[in-house]
Amino acid sequence: MRKHISGFSNPTVKYLRSLREKKLRKRAGQFLVEGLRLLEDARVSGYVPRTLVMAEGRDPHPLIEGLEREVAGAGGEVITTTPDILSKITGKSNAQSVVGVFDEFDTSxxxxxxxxxxxxxxxxxxxxxxxxxxxxxxxxxxxxxxxxxxxxxxxxxxxxxxxxxxxxxxxxxxxxxxxxxxxxxxxxxxxxxxxxxxxxxxxxxxxxxxxxxxxxxxxxxxxxxxxxxxxxxxxxxxxxxxxxxxxxxxxxxxxxxxxxxxxxxxxxxxx
The missing domain is CATH 3.40.1280.10 (SPOUT methyltransferase, trefoil knot domain)
Known part of the structure; x- marks a missing residue:
């Protein structure tokens, strides 16, 4: 599933921002991973994000395209949004062009x-x-x-x-x-x-x-x-x-x- 988000007040944006806070992250059981390199490392290790968020206007890259296919194939969600909203999600003014949301692991x-x-x-x-x-x-x-x-x-x-x-x-x-x-x-x-x-x-x-x-x-x-x-x-x-x-x-x-x-x-x- 793929959708586009253009508003800062979108509930999904608020949820993704909340994953920067330990208490809310723990409650949700999910965490953010920023950047293509880390997302590719995760994929090679057998982990595919539940949600993939990509900045519109980014340069095309075969790894991002492959990751998008894997997320969609696993029933995950693919979101495109503006670079400003992606920066809002990550809390970084120079945010990477792609962010993934993963389920926390079993740490018992x-x-x-x-x-x-x-x-x-x-x-x-x-x-x-x-x-x-x-x-x-x-x-x-x-x-x-x-x-x-x-x-x-x-x-x-x-x-x-x-x-x-x-x-x-x-x-x-x-x-x-x-x-x-x-x-x-x-x-x-x-x-x-x-x-x-x-x-x-x-x-x-x-x-x-x-x-x-x-x-x-x-x-x-x-x-x-x-x-x-x-x-x-x-x-x-x-x-x-x-x-x-x-x-x-x-x-x-x-x-x-x-x-x-x-x-x-x-x-x-x-x-």
Missing amino acids: LGAVDRSGAKIWLVAQDLRDPGNLGTMLRTGDAVGAGGLILIDDCADPFSAEAVRASMGALFTQKLARARWDDFVPWLRGGETRGGSGQLVAASLRDAVPYRGADYQAPCFIMVGNESQGLPEAYEAECDLRVTMPMKGRADSLNAAVAGAVLAYEVLDKLDA
């Missing part, structure tokens, strides 16, 4: 198959959506199974996190849980591919991160950007490792630390 722990990958990333109370998106990109780069968000993390379906993931949102399994639910799940996994080794960068009873005894499936955990991991969470870890800090800084950015550790684990498990 029960949907995670830990046997599907040697490495998993875990973030606890991570507040920066850019860091969250970066961790998704890291997971994709090292062949991780996905990212598990613990406690009050940033919204992975926000525009900032989606953009920062550079398409990895669609290649990585995403799960959300409270710590008190995550630990029993992790430790009780004998019937779901085996329990996992929980690893974190730490200064408490830690060993050098290079050459540590990493085991699959390895769950690499990073904490809040400013506070790090709570002491009780670190105590639950099977392995705590430390990274050398040779300058004045006393710590790495949370997402960077996760990436450094993930590549070391990858090297160890692939040896």
Whole structure:
């Protein structure tokens, strides 16, 4: 189905704008993805938007035309509108010429198959959506199974996190849980591919991160950007490792630390 919208007060425009707000996005169970590159990454990964919104007067592109056919073939809605209205929807003065609306994923722990990958990333109370998106990109780069968000993390379906993931949102399994639910799940996994080794960068009873005894499936955990991991969470870890800090800084950015550790684990498990 294809239609044209020319008015700012159109109910569809108001609904699409509302997806920029976390509370309304959660209520709707949908999120926005802006730009042809991300939409193509989603399509290649098997995700087709429910709604495709395109600016009229845009330059023709075979990928957009193919995407439009897939959306229509899947029973979705294709909308054309003015560039000004598209900017209103995205909240950006220089909005891309195409936007997609996707259903949020199943983010329950029960949907995670830990046997599907040697490495998993875990973030606890991570507040920066850019860091969250970066961790998704890291997971994709090292062949991780996905990212598990613990406690009050940033919204992975926000525009900032989606953009920062550079398409990895669609290649990585995403799960959300409270710590008190995550630990029993992790430790009780004998019937779901085996329990996992929980690893974190730490200064408490830690060993050098290079050459540590990493085991699959390895769950690499990073904490809040400013506070790090709570002491009780670190105590639950099977392995705590430390990274050398040779300058004045006393710590790495949370997402960077996760990436450094993930590549070391990858090297160890692939040896």
